[in-house]
Amino acid sequence: EERIVILGAGQGGFQAAASLREAGFSGPLTLVGDEPGLPYQRPPLSKAYMKGDAGIEQIELRPAAFYADHRIELIQARATGIDRAMRRLRLEGGESLSYAHLILATGARNRPLPVPGRELAGVYYLRTRADADALKATLAGARHVVVIGAGFIGLEFAAVARALGHEVTVIEAAARPLGRAVSPEMSAFFAQAHRDLGATLLLGAGVVGLEGAEGRVTGVKTTDGVVHPADFVLVGIGVVPNVEIAAEAGLEVANGIVVDDHLATSDPAISALGDAVAYPSRFAGGKNEPAMVRLESVQNAVDQARCLAARLTGKSAPFEAVPWFWSDQGDLKLQMVGLAGPTDSAVLRGDPASRRFSVFRFRDGVLTAIESVNRPADHMLGRRLLAGTPVLTPEQAGDESFELKSLLA
Ligand code: FAD
Structure with missing residues (x-):
């Protein structure tokens, strides 16, 4: 088997490596990233880590032994270019890595x-x-x-x-x-x-x-x-996606590295995922007219990594995961599922004064998203509802005596 090289050792790059091993990929696997130290989670940087409630060990995605045990080679270097004809990733300093498949998980940087x-x-x-x-x-x-x-x-x-x-x-x-x-x-x-x-x-x-x-x-x-x-x-x-290396290699870029619904670029030997990519999503357009979207979330990076690892190990399927996100601010836990458009209507469930409520978003009477504060059950239900064709009506959403769970029966 030939080498898979992953560029970007953040949330998505790490997950791609871990999922490839989990899915049985046994060939050489290299994870290249320019940040020092082991791959870590970013969300705590503005939450528990910033507050001092979590240290570095708590935010690292896995301890060092994981990479050795799973034969994941970690290289700390900045990649400077892709030679598509030769299938090589160039690193600063002149070295280059050959690949059978290259995964771009370059993330985004601050605007x-x-x-x-x-x-x-x-x-x-x-x-x-x-x-x-x-x-x-x-x-x-x-x-x-x-x-x-x-x-x-x-x-x-x-x-x-x-x-x-x-x-x-x-x-x-x-x-x-x-x-x-x-x-x-x-x-x-x-x-x-x-x-x-x-x-x-x-x-x-x-x-x-x-x-x-x-x-x-x-x-x-x-x-x-x-x-x-x-x-x-x-x-x-806000952030800007790290697309330059893809653009310079001649890959299509439009508010992100453009991939299809299987996370493939126009080069069959290169895929991309995470904050850096724009992909077609039915949650952004509609069931019959997926629109290109670039999402910045752990869920998006992780689910795309899993989807791609499955494809590269023989279980190809389109990327269709329901988008979700969370944010912790003080004692408020905001959770979002689905993607609402700016003109989608909003139906309140629960009383904001109680600091436990949800806003259900609808377009043409169809549920598009749920925003919940300290109401994880609504969020979890939304993940299941939005994975299929949601049957919830605005009236039901706004009526607290209506049992949302009954929709899943
Ligand atoms: P990244 O994690 O950004 O990883 C990309 C890596 O590639 C980086 O290490 C970068 O340095 C490296 N890289 C890029 N180009 C090169 C190159 N040429 N050579 C070598 N290395 C390169 N999401 C949530 O869902 N919930 C949250 O609560 C949340 N909170 C967040 C809080 C903060 C402070 C931040 C910054 C982000 C937060 N996010 C949150 C977003 C989430 O962390 C990102 O969506 C996720 O990290 C994206 O993963 P990624 O692998 O696409 O990119």
Whole structure:
């Protein structure tokens, strides 16, 4: 058997290696990544790891022995190019690895803040363990923290910073937090929740520049001319997929490395998965008109890795997993399943004041997604309902006396 090389030793790359072995692949298997140390989980970086409740061993995906036991060769290096004709992955320093099949799991990187002052010391991002360690060290001393961007990472970090006693200002250009991911109803709930935690949340406020003294950030200036004092700044304004290596090799790229419903690129010897890929999903379009989507979640990376490992070991099937996601902010556990469009209607189940409720999303009367706060049963039910053709009506969703479980019978 010939070598499978996986580029990117993050969530998806690790899972592809583990699943290939689990599925019986016995040939040489190499996992190449540019981050130091063993592959780890990113979600705790803005949650338990940031707060100090989890150490490095808790976030590593597996201990070192796992890789030796499963004959997974770990190479720490940056890959610089793909020679498709020769089937070789070039590494920095001139070495190259031959492959029978190459899996691109290159993930995404932080979108840089596009304003003057961004080069000042004290401006942080959060994607890698190194980012998290640098942030944690700063957090030990700071008082005023400004978070730019009220997405998941910004809000999760804001909750941790508040819990550690810092003054926190969150600045968001859009009219509501989490705007790309959840319903207006859910956004409103989280806006209030963060204000209740003591954060200042500024919505519809664009950042025009960072101010500094002696090379260090001291404040964040918004469109209204106000400068918000900052001992340090966390920028969480989204990510850009790492597609350059694929594009330079001539593979199709459009908001992600383009793959088909089997996660194959246009080169039969190269597949791709995770945050870096755009793939056709019935959850994004409709049953008969899948639309291209690029998702950034553990579930997406892990399920795609499993699907691909199955194909490469002879059990080919299209990728059809139901998308789901979670976010922990303070004592609130938000879980989402399905993909809602911006105009999908929202039906409330339960009382937000109780901090245990769900928002069911519908398009043309058909369930598209469920957003749940501290209601894991609704979420789990949603995963099962959305895997098939959901029969739930908006009336049933909004009626707490209606037993959702009865739909699964
Ligand atoms: P990654 O995990 O990013 O791995 C890609 C790896 O490839 C990286 O190590 C990168 O350095 C490496 N790489 C790229 N190019 C090269 C190259 N040329 N040479 C060598 N190496 C290269 N998801 C959830 O579902 N729930 C959450 O609560 C959640 N919280 C998160 C919190 C934070 C702080 C972050 C950053 C992410 C969070 N996510 C969460 C998202 C989740 O971690 C990602 O969706 C997931 O890691 C994607 O896996 P991936 O393998 O596609 O990419």
